[in-house]
Amino acid sequence: MEQARIFIAILLSFLVFFVWEMFFGAHEAVRPPVAQPAGQAETSTGKPSPENPVEQAGSRTAQTTPADMSGAAATAQPALAPAARTIRVETPYYRLVIDERGGTVRSVELRKYRQSVGKDAPAYRLVGEDLAGGTLQLTLSPGDAEVAQAVFNADTQKDNIVVDQGPQSLVLTHWRSDGIGIEKRFTFRPDSYLIDLDVTLKNNGTKVSNPQLRLALLQQEEHHKGRSYGFSGPSVLLDDHLSQIDLDDIEDQNLLEGKVGWIAIQDRYFLSALVPPPVAEATVQLAHQDAVIQNALVLPAETLAPGQARTYTYRVFFGPKRGEVLKTYGLELERAVHFGMFDFIAKPCLWFMNWIYGFIPNYGIAIIILTILTKVLLWPLGNKSYKSMSEMRRMQPLMAEIREKYKNDKKKMNEEMMNLYRVYKVNPLGGCLPMLVQLPVFFALYRMLYEAIELRHAPFFGWINDLSAPDRLFSFDFSIPLMEPPYGIPVLTIIMGATMFLQQKMTPTPGDPTQAKMMTFMPLIFTFIFINFSSGLVLYWLVNNLASIAQQYYVYKKA
Secondary structure, eight states, rough: OHHHHHHHHHOOOOOOOOHHHHTOOOOOOOOOOOOTTTTTOOOOOOOOOOOTTSSSSEEEESOOOOOSSHHHHHHHOOOSSSSSOEEEEEEESSSEEETTTTTEEEEEEEEEEESSSSTTTTTEEEEOOTTTBSSEEEEEESSSSHHTTTTTTTOOOEEEEESSSSSEEEEEEEEETTEEEEEEEEEEOOOSSEEEEEEEEESSSSBBOOOOOEEEEEEEEGGGOSSOOOOOOOEETTEEEEEOOOGGTTTOOEEEEEEEEEEEEEOSSSSEEOOOOOOSSSEEEEEEEETEEEEEEEEOOBBTTTOEEEEEEEEEEEEEHHHHHHTTSSSSSSGOOGGGGGGHHHHHHHHHHHHHHSSSSSSHHHHHHHHHHHHHHHHHHHHHHHHHHHHHHHHHHHHHHHHHHHOOHHHHHHHOOOHHHHHHHHOTTTTTHOOOOHHHHHHHHHHHHHGGGTTTTTOOOBBBOOOSOOBBBOOOOOOTTTTOOSSSOOOOHHHHHHHHHHHHHHHHOOSSHHHHHHHHHHHHHHHHTTTSOOOHHHHHHHHHHHHHHHHHHHHHHHH
C-alpha cells in the first residue's frame, strides 16, 4: 500500500533525524578558511579606529600616556617577578579569578546556576582552574612568548574584590623589554554578565613598532563531551553571518577572515564570548588540542610610534545562552542562540513558552500548553490526514481482495488499486502529505526544547525535577543496557512508547508483511531512542501523541 510506504518513510525520517543529531549534530556550514600558510595569521594593516566611548565596543587612539603607564613606571622597565598573585572578583552574577601571570582569567563560576539540581550544589563552573594558562590569553607579536609568560602587575593589593555597589576596575600592567607597555583594564558591574576589557599599548621605546594584538578564548573539552543533539563548540559572527564550527572540522577550518562581530565558545546552555573593536578585517584562529578548545581573534597590525598609545576596547561575556539576556547588551550576542535550520519556527515557540511561564511558573505545564496550541494550529492538516486514513481503513477489505486475487501479478494489482482509489475518490498520499508539512514544526520544537536554558534544572512534578535531564524514577546502582546514567525507570518514556503503540494500532495496516513488521517495531525503536532524551522533550512528544490520538479518534468516529 502506497500510503503505508509513505507513512513508514515519515517515521524513518524522524529516526534518521534523531540519529544524525545524536552523532553529528545539525550545524550551519562554516565559511571556507583563508588560504594562508599554517601557523601564520597575517592580516592587513589598518589605521587607528576613531574614538568610541567605553559603553560601545570600539577602538580609540590617544597621544597621551595613561596615568598608570607614565612617568618612572614607564621608564624603569622592571624585571619579571618570580611569582604572581591571583585576585578573586565576585559580583552577584559570577565569581572569577584573575592571574597576574599573563593577566588571564583562570576560572569563572556563574553564581545563579548550579552544577546539579540540589540546592547545595556548587555554582556552575564555566572555566575551570585546571585550564592551563586560563582564558582571555593575550599575545602581542612580535614577542608573543614574552607576553604569554609575563607577570602583569595589578593596581591593587587586595586579593579579593567584591563588586556589589557600582562598577569597579582592575588594572594589570606589563612592560616588555623593547619598551612596549601593555595595560589590561577590566571593568566589572554588579548587574551584568558583561565585562569591559580595555587593552592599551604604549610605545615607550625609541623605534616604531607594528604590534599585532591577539586575544584568545579557551575552554576545556569536558563541557562539550558526550552526545550532542544541538551545537557545541566555537562560533563566530563573521560578515554578519553566524558560523558554527564542529570540533571535528577545526583542523581543516582553522582560519577565518572578515568583519568579526564576535567570537565565542558555546556549549548546550552557556557561552564565553569576546566582542572586538570595530575593524574592517580581522582574523579568527581556531584550535582543538590537548582537550582544550581555542577561539582567538587577531587584529590587524597597526603602527605605534615612540610615545604613542592606543587603546582597544573589548567586551567580554561569561554567562547563560539566554536570548532575552544577550539581547539587552545590543551586541548581537543573541544570535549565538540558534536552533538549526528551523530556527525561525523555534524562536517564536521559545518566546511563547516563556510567556506562558510568566503566568504559570512551571515549564512542564508551559510545554503541555505549547504542544496543545501547536496541535490546534495544525488541526486542519491533521483532520485532512486522519480523514484520508479513515477512508483507507474502510477500503481495507477490498484492497485485501485485490492483493489476494492478483498476488502473482504485481502490475495488474497496482492497476486495480489505482482504479479503486479513483472509484472511491481517495488520494493514497492524502494521509501522509499533511504530516510532511508538520515535520518542520516537530523538528523545531525538538531542537528548542533540548537547548533552551530555561528548562535546565526546571522541575515539573514528582520525580521529574529537571526537565533538561532524562526522567528516572528511583536510582539503581547497576547499569542498564542502552541507558545513560543515572539509571532508573524511565516512566515518562515508557508511557510515551505506549501512546505510540496505540497510535500505530489506529493506523491502517500495510498489506506488505515486511512493512507491517516495521510498523509494529517502530514504537519500540522510538522508545529506546527517547530513553536518554531530556524529560522536557519526552513530555512534548507524549502530549503530542495523546492529542493526535484524540484527534484521530474524533475523525474516525465522525467519518
